[in-house]
Amino acid sequence: MRDLAAPEVQAMTDADWKKAVVDGVGKMKGIGTLSAPQLENMFAFMRTLKKK
Ligand code: HEM
Numbered sequence: 001m002r003d004l005a006a007p008e009v010q011a012m013t014d015a016d017w018k019k020a021v022v023d024g025v026g027k028m029k030g031i032g033t034l035s036a037p038q039l040e041n042m043f044a045f046m047r048t049l050k051k052k
Contacts, residue, residue, distance in 0.1 A: 001028070005049040014043045 002009060012020075018039055024030030034042065 004046060005051055007051075010046075010050045014039075017043060017046060 018034075019025075020028070021042065022030050022032065022034060
């Protein structure tokens with residue numbers, strides 16, 4: 001799977017991530033729907049992966 005810590009991925013906005021995860025991107029299937037708290041948690045987790 002994609003390296004979620006990669007600079008190109010970390011340069012994406014929360015809106016881009018929401019679209020990728022909910023609708024899918026390439027070979028990754030979309031999950032369909034996520035609640036607001038689930039999205040907030042996903043964005044927070046994704047930001048922790050950013051290399052310092
Ligand atoms: C917290 C869980 C996950 C998040 C937030 C996530 C997020 C993303 C994002 C944002 C991208 C797009 C990156 C880009 O545009 O370059 C991506 C791509 C991808 N993800 Fe995930 N992902 C997750 C879990 C998974 C899992 C569990 C798998 C495999 C079973 C997976 C497989 C892939 C693949 C294969 C791609 C590349 C799609 C393509 O370009 O063909 N992802 N993911």
